[in-house]
Amino acid sequence: MREYNFGHFLYILRSDAGLTQFQLGKLVGVSDKAVSKWENGVSKPQRDILYKLSEVLGVSIDELLSCKYHSCENENVKGVFATRKQLWSKALDAMHNRYSEFVPIEILNRFLSEKADIENTDMIVYFDFLSALVSEAKKNGEHIRIKGGVASSFVAYLMGATEVNPLKPHYYCPDCKRVIFDDRVKSGWDLPSINCSCSKTMRSDGHGIPFEVYHSDIQRNIALAVDVSPEFLLSAKKCAEEYFKECKIKTEERDGHICMITVTTQKSEQRILFFADDELAHYKLLEERTATSFDRVRFDTADILREFQKGNTDGITEFKSTFTKNMLEKVSPSLFNDLIQISGLSHAVGGWRDNAEALIQQGFSIGETIAYRDDVFNYVRKRMISKGFTDTGFAYKVMEDTRRGVYSKNGIPDEVEHHLRAVGTEDWFVDSVGKIGYLFQKAHGISYVRTAVILMWYKLHYPKEFNEIMML
Numbered sequence: 094m095r096e097y098n099f100g101h102f103l104y105i106l107r108s109d110a111g112l113t114q115f116q117l118g119k120l121v122g123v124s125d126k127a128v129s130k131w132e133n134g135v136s137k138p139q140r141d142i143l144y145k146l147s148e149v150l151g152v153s154i155d156e157l158l159s160c161k162y163h164s165c166e167n168e169n170v171k172g173v174f175a176t177r178k179q180l181w182s183k184a185l186d187a188m189h190n191r192y193s194e195f196v197p198i199e200i201l202n203r204f205l206s207e208k209a210d211i212e213n214t215d216m217i218v219y220f221d222f223l224s225a226l227v228s229e230a231k232k233n234g235e236h237i238r239i240k241g242g243v244a245s246s247f248v249a250y251l252m253g254a255t256e257v258n259p260l261k262p263h264y265y266c267p268d269c270k271r272v273i274f275d276d277r278v279k280s281g282w283d284l285p286s287i288n289c290s291c292s293k294t295m296r297s298d299g300h301g302i303p304f305e306v307y308h309s310d311i312q313r314n315i316a317l318a319v320d321v322s323p324e325f326l327l328s329a330k331k332c333a334e335e336y337f338k339e340c341k342i343k344t345e346e347r348d349g350h351i352c353m354i355t356v357t358t359q360k361s362e363q364r365i366l367f368f369a370d371d372e373l374a375h376y377k378l379l380e381e382r383t384a385t386s387f388d389r390v391r392f393d394t395a396d397i398l399r400e401f402q403k404g405n406t407d408g409i410t411e412f413k414s415t416f417t418k419n420m421l422e423k424v425s426p427s428l429f430n431d432l433i434q435i436s437g438l439s440h441a442v443g444g445w446r447d448n449a450e451a452l453i454q455q456g457f458s459i460g461e462t463i464a465y466r467d468d469v470f471n472y473v474r475k476r477m478i479s480k481g482f483t484d485t486g487f488a489y490k491v492m493e494d495t496r497r498g499v500y501s502k503n504g505i506p507d508e509v510e511h512h513l514r515a516v517g518t519e520d521w522f523v524d525s526v527g528k529i530g531y532l533f534q535k536a537h538g539i540s541y542v543r544t545a546v547i548l549m550w551y552k553l554h555y556p557k558e559f560n561e562i563m564m565l
């Protein structure tokens with residue numbers, strides 16, 4: 094028996110790549126309705142489309158047809174780009190710049206674990222490319238959105254290829270570089286402001302994305318997907334062509350809205366996808382019209398969260414649908430982490446209705462429910478550690494099976510449930526993972542919430558400009 098049907102497997106591949114049905118449809122030359130029909134099992138793509146899907150989603154035809162991944166990821170990718178060694182030094186320098194020469198051991202551990210994980214691949218080169226693209230965008234006052242597994246990586250964060258810091262919640266001093274970890278919260282954005290012993294105001298960051306979750310995200314070997322404004326599409330393409338000018342590359346454009354660049358080295362082939370998204374042009378316009386920058390927005394818990402509690406989210410990306418408004422009403426978010434959980438649940442399958450929603454009615458806080466892969470992994474790992482098990486393999490398996498909906502399709506195997514019970518798992522958790530069909534990447538959710546919070550700031554401080562630009 095197959096683990097999944099085709100539609101569900103396609104949904105997972107598409108969501109992991111951060112693509113909408115519309116974007117995937119454009120890439121393979123069909124409508125979003127056709128993609129929706131495939132995912133719902135109403136119809137199946139024809140053979141020539143299957144080839145395109147395999148190219149775009151970075152899986153083989155065989156994997157698509159058998160509806161499962163094969164375990165041959167990245168084995169052959171070695172020693173292709175000459176600068177890799179220097180790039181690793183660059184990442185190390187960035188870590189020391191932020192967290193001092195005497196970086197705390199848990200930070201060093203994360204860096205070294207990621208390094209061991211991807212050192213033999215070309216990934217560091219792509220991190221560096223994305224960082225160059227971010228700089229190019231900033232220079233032009235443009236906003237871009239980097240999607241896919243890259244966003245969970247600490248090394249990618251250090252290189253400037255993602256805004257999401259996956260370390261545990263912590264304070265850091267921009268001046269003397271002191272670091273204080275603080276596990277009272279799940280998101281560093283929820284840490285109250287404090288001063289460093291050197292008297293500078295400390296900054297807070299960190300979202301606690303475990304190494305194992307990053308590993309799961311990055312190993313998918315998917316295309317690098319980047320949303321850009323329509324005006325920046327050509328510049329992004331040029332930036333890639335310039336960066337990879339000594340490599341074999343192929344550029345394909347579709348409808349003037351999508352650009353796909355394939356970089357082929359001796360042993361690997363990587364796709365970089367640029368999508369034109371009008372929304373990102375609106376962000377630039379908002380900055381221009383108000384003569385302010387997104388960067389100046391500091392997360393102010395009191396008034397910004399109050400607006401989310403009131404459901405004042407018209408025009409706020411990711412929070413304006415009836416579904417998310419309903420969640421906001423039920424949850425009444427009092428923390429940034431609550432917003433991050435809501436974002437995850439809005440992309441999950443089987444996570445909210447008859448699941449987290451019911452738990453919240455029973456008195457659970459949304460932070461205790463399962464909104465991301467991380468929540469499954471952390472929950473199981475914590476219980477295993479309390480029973481003296483240090484190996485994380487079982488927690489990893491439960492996370493992987495849950496996020497792909499294996500249990501909701503086939504039920505939880507007896508031996509898995511037995512082990513879950515043996516480490517002290519509660520009934521609600523077993524019940525909840527049994528209902529989940531898909532879980533989103535937390536790094537994506539964090540990135541969406543970051544933008545939503547910034548937009549809310551504009552809605553509060555520049556309502557006229559916000560209405561004119563974002564309420565179209």
Ligand SMILES: [Zn+2]
Pocket residue numbers: 266267268269270271289290291292293
């Ligand atoms: Zn200091």
